[in-house]
Amino acid sequence: MTRHIRHAAVFCLVLLAALLVNTAWLQVLQGRSYGGNPANRRPAIARYQQPRGDILVGGRAVTGSRDTGEQLRYERTYADGPLYAPVTGFASQLYGTTYLERSEDRVLAGTDPMLAGFRLWNDFTRGQPAGGDVVTTLNAAAQRAAFDGLGARKGAVAAVEPATGRILALVSTPSYDPAELSGNGPAAEAAWARLNDDPEQPMLNRAVRQTYPPGSTFKVVTAAAALDSGVVTDLDAPTDSPDPYRLPGSTTRLVNEADDCEDASLRFAFAWSCNTVFAKLGVDVGAQAMREAARGFGFDDPDLKVPFAVAPSTFDAPADRAQLALSSIGQYNTRATPLQMAMVAAAVANGGQVRVPYLVERTTRSGGATVSAAGSRPVRQVMRATTAERLRELMCDVVSDGTGRNAAIPGAVVGGKTGTAQHGVGNAGTPYAWFVSWAQGAEDLDPRVAVAVVVEDASARRGDISGGGTAAPIAKAVMEAVLRTPAAPQS
Structure with a gap:
């Protein structure tokens, strides 16, 4: 046995x-x-077993979580979804996450190790901290002003605080409601198919993921290069610029919309956007100096994140002088996002210094304790302080006496630059209307906001499209909204 x-x-x-x-x-x-x-399905079940943290704008949550009572229990909700979609993105049980929902996913989902107060205890119990919150830099009033200003038109707005790099507004239209994609049923699938098949591309973030020919707004960069290099030393001296201007090495003649551009001074040419003057200035400055100037402002940077990735703006500075002339007036292969052009305006407003833009002020635990903060952002000097001062003067002339009068704000100092960018085969496409600007309130020591607006507006009559007429009023509304808001403390 x-x-x-x-x-x-x-x-x-x-x-x-x-x-x-x-x-x-x-x-x-x-x-x-x-x-x-x-x-x-266990990871998915665990992921949606608790509410997701929130994304906050001006102290108010613009996201939430709804208890469905299903196996994937909590579903994402959005307040003012179309208004904030270019910032929040979506968090879908079927299609994943985008924008802040993606870049800050570990905080929002509660999986970031920094959220755990007692990590060893959580490891032992296999518990998961509550989702943390993401506090944005957005100004709610500016965001609303940009969204309402664009209305039914296709376009984008980006606004930043020049001294810090805080992004104050980031709007893209047409937009969509991210809540339509939150669930995992037939309704979410139908919404996904409809949004992706829409020729207007409502899920495209035109403020940071779409590049456009910047047109005459790029003349800010060309003027900075001309002043820094010494090609121009006197804003009021004649520039020896023929009208029309034959592009070097070609038979193509460049003309102007404005009158009296022949030999115009930089001051007059900037205020009335003389193409011939700036095309010749770009050639006189040279490809290398133009390339260095553009890169200083942020062009050709493939690594910019805010924290989600931004499409690189490009200035290829071609060796062919005819192409360089066109690139120097924001045409040919020059491309820019609205955020990039807001950075250009911000550099002028901030004494020639540009701060790296950012969208997340801080992340917190569900109880409000700070987990991480943005802190001071890197800064680079893109032009001499004296050059920036002269450009501020030129941009103020555009608003007071030139093509940007629709952006003037009583009691505030406003500088701007209009642009009407041609595109398409043979420039047959409806032009894009641009406006870049900055504003300083009567009681402000420094400019409070820099803005870039682009309006595609394919439904408008070609003759009705202009940066000053179409885009400048939108920029004005955004700047006014910021100037009415008490200034935030600088990091």
Whole structure:
């Protein structure tokens, strides 16, 4: 009998060893493949088992979570979804996450290790901290002013605080409601198909992911290069610029919309946007100096994130002088996002210094304790302070006496630059209307806001489209909204 008990005991030990080996094999060697298997719903169930943290604008949550009572329990909700969609993105149980919902996902989902107060205890209990919150830099009034200003038109607005780089507004139209994609049923699938098939591309963030020819707004960069390089030393001296201007090495003649551009001074040419003057200035400055100036402002930077990625704005500074002339007036291959052009205006407003733009002020635990803060952002000097001062003077002339009068704000100092960018084969496309600007209130020590507006507006009559007529009023509304808001403390 003892022998049989011993054999049974050995057999049980063998079974136990086999079980342990099999468990170790599954957990250690096969765990990753099982964990990543699409059929494994446990990660998804765990992910949606608790409410997601919120994204805040001006102290108010613009996101939320709804208890569905289903297996994937909590579903994302959005307040003013279309207004903030270019910032929040979406958090979908079917299609993943975009924009802040993606870049700050670990904080919002509660999986960031920084959220855990007692990490060893959480590891032992397999508990997960509550989702944290993301506090944005947005100015709610400016965001609303930009969205309402664009209305039904296709376009984008970006506004930044020159001294800090805080993004105050980021709007893209047409927009969409991210809540339509939150669930995992047929309604979310239908919304996804409809939004992706829409030729107006409502899910495209035109403020940071779409580049446009900046047209005459790029003349701010060309003027900075001309002043810094010494090609122009006197704002009021004649520039020896023919009208029309034959592009070097070609038979193409460049003309102007404005009159009296022949040999115009930089002051007059900037106020009335003389193409011939700035095309020739770009050639006189040279490809290398123009390239360095553009890169100083932020062009050709593939790594800019705010924290989600921004499409690179480009200035290729072609060796061909005819192409360089066109690039220097924001045409040919020159491309820019609205955020990039807001950075250009901000650099002028901030004494020639540009701050890296950012959208997240801080992240917090659900109780409000700070987890991380943006802090001071890197700064670079893109032009001489004296050059920036002269450009501020030129931009003020545009608003007071030139093509940007629709952006004037009583009691405030406003500088701007209009632009009407041609595009399409043979420039047959409806022009894009641009306006870049900055504003300083009567009681402000420094400019409070820099704005860039682009309006595609394919439904407008070609003759009705201009930066001053179409885009400048939108910029004015955004600047007024910021100037009415008490200044935030600088980091």
